[in-house]
Amino acid sequence: NVPVSKVIKDQFMNGIILRPGQILSVEDAMNIAKNYEWEVELIHEQEINPFDAIVSAYSDAYKESSRLVQRPPVVTVMGHVDHGKTTLLDRIRKAKVAEDEIGGITQTIGAYQVEVRNKKITFIDTPGHEAFTEMRARGAQATDIVVLVVAADDGVMPQTIEAYNHAKTANVPIIVAINKIDKPNANVDLTKQQLASKLGLVPEDWGGDTVMVPVSAKTGKGVEDVLEMILLVAEVADIKCIPEGNARGIIIDSRLDKAVGPLATLVIKDGVLKPGSYVVAGSASGRVKALINEYGKRVKEANPSDPVQIIGFDEVPDVHSIVYAVDDLDTSRSLADFAKSQAQKEKSVTTKRHVRLEEFLSMTGTTDEKKELKLILKADSFGTVEALKQAMAKLENSDVKIEVVHSGIGSVNSSDVMLASASDAVIMGFKVKPDAMARKQAEVEGVQIKVYEIIFNLIDDLKKALEGLLEPEE
Numbered sequence: 515n516v517p518v519s520k521v522i523k524d525q526f527m528n529g530i531i532l533r534p535g536q537i538l539s540v541e542d543a544m545n546i547a548k549n550y551e552w553e554v555e556l557i558h559e560q561e562i563n564p565f566d567a568i569v570s571a572y573s574d575a576y577k578e579s580s581r582l583v584q585r586p587p588v589v590t591v592m593g594h595v596d597h598g599k600t601t602l603l604d605r606i607r608k609a610k611v612a613e614d615e616i617g618g619i620t621q622t623i624g625a626y627q628v629e630v631r632n633k634k635i636t637f638i639d640t641p642g643h644e645a646f647t648e649m650r651a652r653g654a655q656a657t658d659i660v661v662l663v664v665a666a667d668d669g670v671m672p673q674t675i676e677a678y679n680h681a682k683t684a685n686v687p688i689i690v691a692i693n694k695i696d697k698p699n700a701n702v703d704l705t706k707q708q709l710a711s712k713l714g715l716v717p718e719d720w721g722g723d724t725v726m727v728p729v730s731a732k733t734g735k736g737v738e739d740v741l742e743m744i745l746l747v748a749e750v751a752d753i754k755c756i757p758e759g760n761a762r763g764i765i766i767d768s769r770l771d772k773a774v775g776p777l778a779t780l781v782i783k784d785g786v787l788k789p790g791s792y793v794v795a796g797s798a799s800g801r802v803k804a805l806i807n808e809y810g811k812r813v814k815e816a817n818p819s820d821p822v823q824i825i826g827f828d829e830v831p832d833v834h835s836i837v838y839a840v841d842d843l844d845t846s847r848s849l850a851d852f853a854k855s856q857a858q859k860e861k862s863v864t865t866k867r868h869v870r871l872e873e874f875l876s877m878t879g880t881t882d883e884k885k886e887l888k889l890i891l892k893a894d895s896f897g898t899v900e901a902l903k904q905a906m907a908k909l910e911n912s913d914v915k916i917e918v919v920h921s922g923i924g925s926v927n928s929s930d931v932m933l934a935s936a937s938d939a940v941i942m943g944f945k946v947k948p949d950a951m952a953r954k955q956a957e958v959e960g961v962q963i964k965v966y967e968i969i970f971n972l973i974d975d976l977k978k979a980l981e982g983l984l985e986p987e988e
């Protein structure tokens with residue numbers, strides 16, 4: 515029965531500055547209660563994550579289908595190095611953006627939007643599947659459609675497979691752009707055959723259901739077809755948003771600018787963002803001073819799927835974090851404070867967020883559903899990978915299933931770790947080791963990497979894990 519204003523005033527007299535809406539620690543709350551002659555007994559402590567309330571408000575809104583409208587697709591281009599991702603992105607931008615606007619482009623902001631037959635498409639123009647999966651690992655999937663670029667003179671290569679597996683685990687529709695068809699040694703049919711045999715992607719003209727478009731990013735041939743296909747696939751995928759209210763978006767690029775301070779590019783997912791909106795993204799908060807589009811022009815609002823830069827954060831927000839617009843400055847600050855304290859806690863406690871072999875059975879709960887152990891498998895040769903997969907399949911029984919999310923040859927790299935984090939998988943290496951970067955990232959992400967030199971040991975550990983009998987490692 516004590517008014518908030520009095521509590522704040524009394525605490526101020528004690529030298530403690532509180533804000534309305536601020537979340538107190540249990541100890542602070544107990545101490546404050548004592549000042550008003552209350553004894554507090556702690557029976558149960560449960561941390562409230564104030565971001566959860568926001569997230570569930572959005573999920574509730576998504577349940578009311580009448581509130582949802584279609585929004586333009588957000589597309590990421592992935593594929594093997596040198597197969598033409600950057601060239602394709604440049605070609606599309608040049609073909610579709612008016613000359614006078616190109617003049618305004620001084621630097622890319624990480625995404626751009628084009629219009630085809632009055633319909634918009636947003637491209638994230640930092641190609642690469644690692645960023646894609648890192649976003650997903652953080653629960654911030656920006657991409658609706660993946661364009662997988664495969665060069666017709668080179669065919670399906672290791673990173674093609676990697677990119678495909680990233681897109682597949684994210685459940686994102688894939689369009690294949692068979693690129694470089696202008697080259698004399700381009701072989702579209704052979705490329706299609708490889709896509710079918712290595713990835714199980716069967717082209718529509720062979721009776722399958724994967725859209726494959728032959729293109730030349732260099733000459734521009736087929737590029738219009740790619741855009742048409744994106745619109746078609748988007749229509750089928752029925753990509754929706756909440757068109758009004760507080761915006762939320764995903765940061766795809768962020769940096770400190772000498773002139774304007776923290777600068778972040780985001781792709782809006784829901785709502786409308788305007789100058790003056792209060793925003794929070796992890797531990798960064800602030801008020802939007804200006805919104806700038808991909809041509810360097812100030813805009814009055816940003817709508818779903820629009821790429822836009824925000825000036826006004828008090829610090830550089832993490833790339834791939836989610837931005838929420840909130841009602842007032844106090845709310846944005848207290849959310850940022852919470853994120854800061856969480857980050858500090860996570861630093862001090864070694865996080866263990868993902869499945870581990872030893873705990874696979876107990877961690878997957880006791881539902882009647884068939885349990886699924888997800889694995890990423892790396893080995894020294896294709897032969898071994900195949901042999902291991904076959905041996906693993908034999909371990910499956912009516913209760914447990916093993917799903918190899920991705921397999922490949924070579925050392926465990928950071929892309930594997932991010933994929934494991936996003937799909938909650940354990941990484942198993944045979945006669946290969948994690949590189950330094952992967953090892954560090956695995957620690958941060960709480961991903962388990964097990965490496966083996968002897969096939970028997972690997973299979974034996976798996977067998978024990980499936981039976982819940984594997985002893986934790988030291």
Ligand code: GDP
Pocket residue numbers: 593594595596597598599600601602641693694695696697729730731732733
């Ligand atoms: P990325 O690594 O996938 O981004 O590949 P780039 O876009 O940088 O392209 C790699 C090389 O292939 C560059 O030299 C491009 O000029 C060339 N290239 C890209 N697309 C085509 C194409 O359609 N035809 C030909 N002949 N060369 C291409």
